[in-house]
Amino acid sequence: MSRSNRMFGDNAFNLLKDLQRSSQTIPAFDDDGVRQVLEEIKAIFEENVAQASNYNSSADRSLWPLLNYRHAALQRNKRCLLAYLYERMQRIKAMRWEFGPIIPNDIKPALCEPEVQFFNNYSKSLAAYMRSVGDGQGIDLTGNLRPPKSLYIEVRCVENYGKFELDDGEVVHLRKNSQHYLPRAQVEPLVRQGILQHIT
Amino acid sequence: MDPSIIEFIGEKSMISIIPNFSNEPLHLVYGSVGPFRAGFPVFVPLWLATHLRKQQKCRIVPPEWMELETLEEIKEEEKRSKFFTKMPCEHYMVVAQLVMSTAPDDVPRCEELRTIIKDIFDIRESKLRTSIDAFIKGEGTYAKLDNLTLLEIHSVRPILPYSLDHIARYQRMATASQRDTSMLGLNTTGSASGTGSMSNSLFTQ
Amino acid sequence: MMNYFPNYYSIEDIFVTQEKVECKVNTRLQRLGFLDAGAETEDLEPGRTINLPLWYIKELKVNNSYFTIGVPDIYKNVHKAVCEAETTHIELGRLHPYFYEFGRYLTPYDRNHVIGRIIFETLRQRVRHLLDISKNDGESKREHRLDNIESKLHEAGLRTNTQYINWLQMSGNHIRISQLVEEHQKKRKRAERSDDEGGDDTDTPTSKKRSTM
Numbered sequence: 001m002s003r004s005n006r007m008f009g010d011n012a013f014n015l016l017k018d019l020q021r022s023s024q025t026i027p028a029f030d031d032d033g034v035r036q037v038l039e040e041i042k043a044i045f046e047e048n049v050a051q052a053s054n055y056n057s058s059a060d061r062s063l064w065p066l067l068n069y070r071h072a073a074l075q076r077n078k079r080c081l082l083a084y085l086y087e088r089m090q091r092i093k094a095m096r097w098e099f100g101p102i103i104p105n106d107i108k109p110a111l112c113e114p115e116v117q118f119f120n121n122y123s124k125s126l127a128a129y130m131r132s133v134g135d136g137q138g139i140d141l142t143g144n145l146r147p148p149k150s151l152y153i154e155v156r157c158v159e160n161y162g163k164f165e166l167d168d169g170e171v172v173h174l175r176k177n178s179q180h181y182l183p184r185a186q187v188e189p190l191v192r193q194g195i196l197q198h199i200t
Numbered sequence: 201m202d203p204s205i206i207e208f209i210g211e212k213s214m215i216s217i218i219p220n221f222s223n224e225p226l227h228l229v230y231g232s233v234g235p236f237r238a239g240f241p242v243f244v245p246l247w248l249a250t251h252l253r254k255q256q257k258c259r260i261v262p263p264e265w266m267e268l269e270t271l272e273e274i275k276e277e278e279k280r281s282k283f284f285t286k287m288p289c290e291h292y293m294v295v296a297q298l299v300m301s302t303a304p305d306d307v308p309r310c311e312e313l314r315t316i317i318k319d320i321f322d323i324r325e326s327k328l329r330t331s332i333d334a335f336i337k338g339e340g341t342y343a344k345l346d347n348l349t350l351l352e353i354h355s356v357r358p359i360l361p362y363s364l365d366h367i368a369r370y371q372r373m374a375t376a377s378q379r380d381t382s383m384l385g386l387n388t389t390g391s392a393s394g395t396g397s398m399s400n401s402l403f404t405q
Numbered sequence: 406m407m408n409y410f411p412n413y414y415s416i417e418d419i420f421v422t423q424e425k426v427e428c429k430v431n432t433r434l435q436r437l438g439f440l441d442a443g444a445e446t447e448d449l450e451p452g453r454t455i456n457l458p459l460w461y462i463k464e465l466k467v468n469n470s471y472f473t474i475g476v477p478d479i480y481k482n483v484h485k486a487v488c489e490a491e492t493t494h495i496e497l498g499r500l501h502p503y504f505y506e507f508g509r510y511l512t513p514y515d516r517n518h519v520i521g522r523i524i525f526e527t528l529r530q531r532v533r534h535l536l537d538i539s540k541n542d543g544e545s546k547r548e549h550r551l552d553n554i555e556s557k558l559h560e561a562g563l564r565t566n567t568q569y570i571n572w573l574q575m576s577g578n579h580i581r582i583s584q585l586v587e588e589h590q591k592k593r594k595r596a597e598r599s600d601d602e603g604g605d606d607t608d609t610p611t612s613k614k615r616s617t618m
Contacts, residue, residue: 009458013419023592062435068464069437079419082413098585099589146202146205146579146580147204147207149578193582193583194582198579203577297575329536332533333532333536336532356536359535359536363558366528366554367525367529367532370505371525373509373521373525374518377512377518378518378521
């Protein structure tokens with residue numbers, strides 16, 4: 001048996017270590033890493049199956065510790081892998097609430113295809129739910145996260161945004177460092193996106 | 201809970217204002233207020249009082265307890281007492297904060313009041329931390345926290361319940377291990393973990 | 406923030422269970438020689454001492470006949486401080502980054518039954534300190550003071566305190582930039598800065614902003 005078996009579970013653990021240590025909002029999906037873990041799981045399983053059939057047909061229990069160890073390693077790999085996917089899914093969900101319904105361009109390449117699909121489906125479900133509540137008028141659950149104090153707020157532009165049309169048809173030009181007095185509900189998403197800043 | 205939400209709850213408290221306008225009663229979702237007659241005091245919810253005050257449409261009448269002598273007494277009593285004394289108002293911090301920041305001119309000796317209310321809050325908060333410590337180190341299983349206001353309770357949330365959760369987990373662990381030395385290695389990750397002992401069936405094909 | 410509680414998907418729990426523990430081999434274990442880094446034998450020989458990860462140990466019975474699990478000294482070393490109720494000054498994070506959770510996993514294997522008591526008593530004694538340092542940020546900046554669980558509690562305490570201070574300053578109702586967006590912008594800026602060579606000249610953007618205001 002090769003010494004490299006000492007590394008059981010380490011590949012899977014590294015997936016999580018990289019995910020935690022990464023300075024990015026969400027690091028690129030580690031295709032290679034995931035494939036390696038899947039291969040390791042398969043290899044362990046096949047070895048154990050081969051030896052376990054022998055184990056069951058004879059009274060020889062001397063391989064029990066080995067089978068037990070490898071089984072634990074298999075479960076460990078599975079747990080790390082699922083935790084990796086689960087943690088990414090949590091971050092993708094959080095992105096919907098914090099960034100809005102569109103994935104920022106510089107983040108999108110970090111997601112794998114099923115994750116993009118998940119984001120879109122999650123976004124759709126959330127939108128459908130928000131439309132369905134509130135006596136048929138719908139409620140934007142991503143807005144008014146703190147009790148609003150006034151209908152209008154004073155804001156300053158952090159970046160050049162361009163034209164912004166209000167519900168009543170009025171158009172304001174959001175130029176960097178310009179200040180405006182605007183309806184709170186309508187500009188809240190822009191403040192949350194860091195385009196405007198709420199000032200006193 | 202974020203203090204801005206506690207403030208929102210506290211804004212329902214009623215407070216007296218003297219309007220400088222006259223108007224029919226307002227029928228609001230929560231009930232009716234008014235009628236308003238210029239120069240005559242009327243009780244309104246705090247949120248409405250601050251809103252009208254900002255538009256210069258009224259003067260706020262500070263609640264009775266918002267007065268130096270009364271607060272001095274409360275402060276002394278709070279220092280003397282081992283327990284938390286009853287505050288004149290469940291939302292004293294919220295009411296003080298909102299009234300004194302929107303209408304400092306309506307409150308005589310506003311700055312002194314501000315300091316003393318802050319003192320009272322600080323005394324109570326440090327008392328809270330001391331009694332939490334005594335409670336955690338003692339053998340008690342419950343603590344009596346009468347007279348604490350919402351904002352005060354939330355000054356130790358969520359850190360206190362979180363800490364108690366962990367302490368309880370370790371206590372259970374310590375007692376369980378003394379009781380049963382032959383137990384299986386810890387498997388606290390729950391039944392969903394699927395990491396239970398290996399079953400032979402997995403290997404028979 | 407959610408309270409940390411070890412569940413199947415908990416990355417923290419996976420980190421804790423990655424920790425290695427010294428074990429003594431009691432009997433010849435067939436074809437497990439690969440677990441012993443210092444040996445070339447196919448079987449694992451009795452009398453050898455090897456490091457095994459917690460994720461495997463926790464699947465073993467406490468009284469299993471294969472390995473004797475060695476309990477690390479860090480817990481014995483704080484025993485005196487715990488008895489004297491002097492745990493506040495201990496740099497717990499330096500002793501072990503997962504002092505409590507690691508100890509919790511080892512509790513059943515400790516024949517003297519001290520680890521369980523020690524982690525329970527240590528946290529019980531240190532909660533007051535955690536509450537106190539959540540009132541001011543400076544104290545905690547000293548690294549290694551807190552273990553992982555304590556850092557999480559401390560963060561929760563600090564957040565409550567910041568919210569309260571913001572509220573006193575009447576800015577509690579302000580709409581703020583989303584946390585994720587803010588972090589993302591910072592990271593992007595940092596990346597852009599390290600991309601161009603004059604990365605140390607960080608003052609320029611702020612001074613430019615100020616002059617146009």
